[in-house]
Amino acid sequence: MATGPLDKKHLRTQLKAVRRGLGPSVRAEVDARIAAAVAATEEWREARAVLAYLSVRDEVDTRELVRLAWEAGKVVAAPRVTGPRSLAWYRVEAGDELEESAMGIKEPVARGERRVDPTRLGVRSVALVPGLAFDEMGYRLGYGGGFYDAFLERFGGVSIGLCRGAALMPSLDDMGALEPHDRAVGVVVTETRLIR
Numbered sequence: 695m696a697t698g699p700l701d702k703k704h705l706r707t708q709l710k711a712v713r714r715g716l717g718p719s720v721r722a723e724v725d726a727r728i729a730a731a732v733a734a735t736e737e738w739r740e741a742r743a744v745l746a747y748l749s750v751r752d753e754v755d756t757r758e759l760v761r762l763a764w765e766a767g768k769v770v771a772a773p774r775v776t777g778p779r780s781l782a783w784y785r786v787e788a789g790d791e792l793e794e795s796a797m798g799i800k801e802p803v804a805r806g807e808r809r810v811d812p813t814r815l816g817v818r819s820v821a822l823v824p825g826l827a828f829d830e831m832g833y834r835l836g837y838g839g840g841f842y843d844a845f846l847e848r849f850g851g852v853s854i855g856l857c858r859g860a861a862l863m864p865s866l867d868d869m870g871a872l873e874p875h876d877r878a879v880g881v882v883v884t885e886t887r888l889i890r
Contacts, residue, residue: 702871705835709826712860713752721752724858727885729758735888737820737852737881743769745783745812745821745851748792748800753824754856764788771810774801779844783810812849819851823879828857829866830889832878846877853879859886 716724732738744763749756763770764787773781775795784802786792792800802808812821823842825834834855836842846853862884866872882889 702835702838705869705871706826706838709835709861710752713826713858716752716858716860721858722755724885725755726758728754728856728858728883729756729762731883731885731888732759732822732854732856733762735854735881735883737854741768741818741820741851743771743810743815743819743851745771745773745810745815745819745849747822747824748772749824750799754858756822756856759822760786769810771812772802773841773845774804775799775841779840781841781845783812784808785810812845812851815851817851821845821849821851821853823853823855825855825857825861827861827863827866828855828879828882829863830882831865831867832880832882832889833866833872833876834879835863835866835871840875843875843877846879852881855879855882857882857884859884862887 746756746760760770770786771783772786773783776782784805785808786802791803793803795801825836827835832855863869
């Protein structure tokens with residue numbers, strides 16, 4: 695079944711509705727289980743650096759994982775949009791002031807001394823990757839900006855997709871939702887599954 699951009703737009707709308715439909719208390723419970731599952735992985739335990747999106751609205755919440763990373767003495771960096779399909783990463787610490795982007799996303803302040811180059815972190819780093827949906831091969835359906843596909847193409851560590859079970863699909867390719875530039879994550883973590 696081939697789909698086009700309008701179908702992807704429709705799929706994104708459906709997935710956002712499913713996500714909202716879970717309700718805040720269910721989302722919080724599921725997200726806590728996802729955070730615990732991520733923190734139990736060998737990749738997380740061995741990571742010296744964590745690149746973490748700062749969750750907004752109904753996304754899988756990353757606050758607990760950021761807190762656990764700080765407690766474990768890991769470097770934590772968050773993304774800042776710098777152009778089309780382009781993210782820059784900056785180290786964040788507890789209590790740091792964040793700025794709100796035009797897209798309503800909290801971003802770190804652009805301070806040169808805090809800039810982190812993801813391509814130089816090596817294999818002992820993890821990136822927490824958001825998505826509206828993931829599939830069992832690690833592919834994701836994002837928000838349409840291509841930021842994380844461009845990032846994943848160059849990242850040498852382990853990418854971890856955070857996904858509630860309600861948004862895990864068997865195959866986004868079979869749904870016609872993949873494009874040539876799409877990149878898979880290394881691990882998908884739901885509240886009940888760990889897919890490598």
